[in-house]
Amino acid sequence: MARRTKIYEGKAKILYEGPEPGTIVQYFKDDATAFNAQKKDVIEGKGVLNNRLSEFFMTGLNQIGVPTHFIKRLNMREQLVRQCEIIPLEVIVRNFAAGSMAKRLGIEEGLQLPRPIVEYCYKDDKLGDPLVTEEHIAAFGWASQQDMDDILSLALRVNDFLSGVMMAVGIKLVDFKIEIGRVYDGDFQRLIIADEISPDSCRLWDIETGQKLDKDVFRRDLGSLTDAYTEVARRLGVMPKSSTPISKPTLIN
Ligand SMILES: Nc1ncnc2c1ncn2[C@@H]1O[C@H](COP(=O)(O)OP(=O)(O)O)[C@@H](O)[C@H]1O
Ligand SMILES: [Mg+2]
Numbered sequence: 001m002a003r004r005t006k007i008y009e010g011k012a013k014i015l016y017e018g019p020e021p022g023t024i025v026q027y028f029k030d031d032a033t034a035f036n037a038q039k040k041d042v043i044e045g046k047g048v049l050n051n052r053l054s055e056f057f058m059t060g061l062n063q064i065g066v067p068t069h070f071i072k073r074l075n076m077r078e079q080l081v082r083q084c085e086i087i088p089l090e091v092i093v094r095n096f097a098a099g100s101m102a103k104r105l106g107i108e109e110g111l112q113l114p115r116p117i118v119e120y121c122y123k124d125d126k127l128g129d130p131l132v133t134e135e136h137i138a139a140f141g142w143a144s145q146q147d148m149d150d151i152l153s154l155a156l157r158v159n160d161f162l163s164g165v166m167m168a169v170g171i172k173l174v175d176f177k178i179e180i181g182r183v184y185d186g187d188f189q190r191l192i193i194a195d196e197i198s199p200d201s202c203r204l205w206d207i208e209t210g211q212k213l214d215k216d217v218f219r220r221d222l223g224s225l226t227d228a229y230t231e232v233a234r235r236l237g238v239m240p241k242s243s244t245p246i247s248k249p250t251l252i253n
Contacts, residue, residue, distance in 0.1 A: 011037055012050070012200060024083045025074065026196075028054075034219040036128050043218065048076050049229040050198035055079060056238045057197040060165065066157050068193040069181060084181025084194050087143050090121040090129055091151060093159045094175040098203050099216075101175075104131075110174075110210075118155050123179070150191045151180055158193060166204060169235035171213060174203035199229050 004016035007024060011033045016025040028047035033040050051073065058070035069081040094117045097107040101119070120137060121129040137143050143151065155178065163173045178201070181194035195201075199214040206213060212220075213228045233239055 012047075013196070018080055018083065022083050023071065023080055025078050026081050027078050028196075029077075032200075032215070032218050032225065034215065036125060039219070041218070043225045045226045046200075046229060049226070049233055050196060050200055051077050051079060052238050053198045053229070053233060053236070054196040056236060057162065057165070058193065061158065061161060061193060061197075064157075064161060066154060066161065066193065067190065069183075069195075081194070082183060082192070084183045084192060086123075086194060087147070087151070087180045087182060087191075088123040089132075089137065089142060089151075089180070090123050090177050091155050091180060092119040092121065092175060092177045093117070093155050094119065095159070095163065096172070096174045096203075098174050100131075110205075116156060116159050118152060147182075147191060154178075154180065154191060154193060158197075162197070162202070165236070167207070170207045171232065171235065172205045172207050174205055176202035199232055204232060 004025065007015040007017060009015075012029055012031055014027040014029065016027065018024045028051040030042050030044055030047045031040065032043045032046060055070065055073045058068040061068050062070065069084055071080040071082060073079045094101055094113060096109075097105070097111040097113060098109045101107070101117075102109045102111075120132050120134070122132045122136070122142070123129060134148055137148065138145065158178060159173070159176070162176060166173045176197070178193055178197065179195035180191050182189055183192055202214055203216060204213040205211065212222055213232050215225070217223055217228045218225045
């Protein structure tokens with residue numbers, strides 16, 4: 001196969017030109033970063049798991065009519081997605097207090113919020129993705145009022161879907177982050193869920209034990225990240241073939 005043209009290399013993924021205009025190939029690396037890339041490591045197998053898990057969540061969202069960029073998985077580490085103009089916001093939905101919000105407001109981690117709270121951060125690594133309000137978003141023209149209405153309803157639909165899927169396998173969806181992209185269909189523009197949905201971008205706690213099954217395992221040195229992500233994949237029935245246990249040889253009489 002011809003060598004693909006690299007469009008962008010980020011912290012966790014590489015984007016290549018896709019086979020048709022308007023498509024791109026997303027390659028999931030094993031690199032893990034936290035605290036705006038101050039902490040870095042290579043976690044073997046993470047890319048394979050996130051490729052599968054993002055496929056699983058995006059496919060489910062597509063099926064319930066929440067549009068996403070996902071087209072199809074190509075192999076263990078790559079998926080074909082629809083190219084879009086990324087809105088420079090990290091859209092965060094929180095169901096329980098944790099991480100930066102718990103810190104910022106002096107709330108104990110794990111406290112259930114009175115209702116899901118949606119926050120926006122301006123996507124800029126150099127600035128450390130600062131929290132912004134809808135006022136900043138409108139004033140700087142990052143998204144229109146109509147976009148903001150659509151983003152809010154998309155974010156809440158993703159939250160309901162993911163919370164339910166996780167609850168069914170004994171996992172609490174504490175919070176998550178999504179990125180949203182703009183696509184054009186003729187004269188119309190619409191917004192779709194882009195980037196990835198994986199344990200890199202969610203906080204997932206075991207309902208019974210409170211055990212963390214997401215990137216906090218890496219951020220806070222709580223053990224094996226691959227084990228945590230494999231556990232999420234196992235519960236959801238999303239297991240990469242290579243890691244399914246090989247059955248013992250049976251004797252043939
Ligand atoms: N469908 C898409 N079209 C265009 N860009 C995308 C799409 N999905 C994700 N992206 C962008 O591709 C990059 C993915 O690589 P990643 O390693 O996550 O980058 P970063 O270090 O910037 O977070 C992100 O910048 C993300 O905004
Ligand atoms: Mg990213």
